[in-house]
Amino acid sequence: MAKVSWIIKIEGTVEGLTFYKIDGVSYVRKKGDISKERIGSEPNFVRTRENNLEFGHSGTSGKALRNALGSMVLKAKDSKLTSRLMGVMLQVKNTDAVSLRGSGRVSVGLETAEGKQVLRGFDFNANAHLNGVLFAPYSLNMNTGVVSLTNFIPSEQVHFLEGATHVSFQSAILVLDFDTKDSEIAYSPIVNKPLNLTLTSVTLTPANIPAGSGQQFFLLLISFYQQVNGVQYSLKNEEYNVLNILEVV
Structure with a gap:
């Protein structure tokens, strides 16, 4: 893979060379000699087809999670979230020890303790990790979905950027079926606090416990203003907001 430093930028395929961009940088690579038709039909490429199926499934699973979270992801994400989440979903899929080769499922992987652990603690914004922003103990009641911070001093227990005057907290419970892509989410009201030395408490109570089949996710969003x-x-531009998966059930 080579970088392109021409004045004229090209995207697409020209004379067997493919030009593309990653994070604003232009690259070029030689187009592969093996056709899609050969990969899709010849016995020699059966493993490639199996890998492609599982790779595609992991990608659509990551997209399903992003879509199910809606505006929460829009408030706290980084430019490489899609690829990072795909990598995580591939790890979850790899914990599926029962499906046939090429049929590994994220949903099956999440039935295992190992699969749940892969997603537990995932930060949707690589620029703002929960454990690097919030330095206050919190509790999560998985029966009610309530997230609580007690004896909380905002300006001492939150790492914030210069210029921030307030911080907001919101929790959510998501139920997502990775096979059907059906989902339901319940949000807590937003709790907004000034970044000062006043001792306070934060209680985030979701509107309800979502029903439905699938995996249950407990999430916390921290936003700065x-x-x-x-x-x-x-x-x-919300680039230092936090969105974290606290727990997976």
């Missing part, structure tokens, strides 16, 4: 003339504005 700057107050100007009584109005709060998202800080730095």
Whole structure:
């Protein structure tokens, strides 16, 4: 893989060379000699077809999780979330020890303790990890979905950027079936606190416990704001907000 430093930028395939961009940088590679038709039909490529099926399944599973979380992901993500999440889903799929080769499922992997552990603690924004932003103990009641912070001092127990004046907390419970892609999510009300030395508590209670089949996820969103003339504005395009999977059941 070579970088392209021409003045004229090309995207697509020209004379057997494929030009593409990653994070704004242009690259070029030689187009493969093996046709899609050969890979799709010849016996020699059966393992390639199996790997492609599982790779595609992992990609659609990551997309299903992102879509199910909706606006929460939009408030806390990084530019490489799609590829990072696909990698995690491949790890979850690899914990499926019962399906035939080429038929590994994320849903089956998540039935195991190992599969759950892969997703537990996942941060949707690589620029803002929960354990690098929140330094206060919290509790999660998995029967009610309530997330609590007690004896909490915002300016001492939250790592925040210069200019931030307020921090908001919101929790959610998601039930997602990775086979059918059916999902249901319940959010808590947003709790907004000034970043000061006042001792306070935060209680995040979801509106309900979602029903339905599939995996259950407990999530926490932390967002930062700057107050100007009584109005709060998202800080730095939300690039330092946190969205974390607290628990997977």
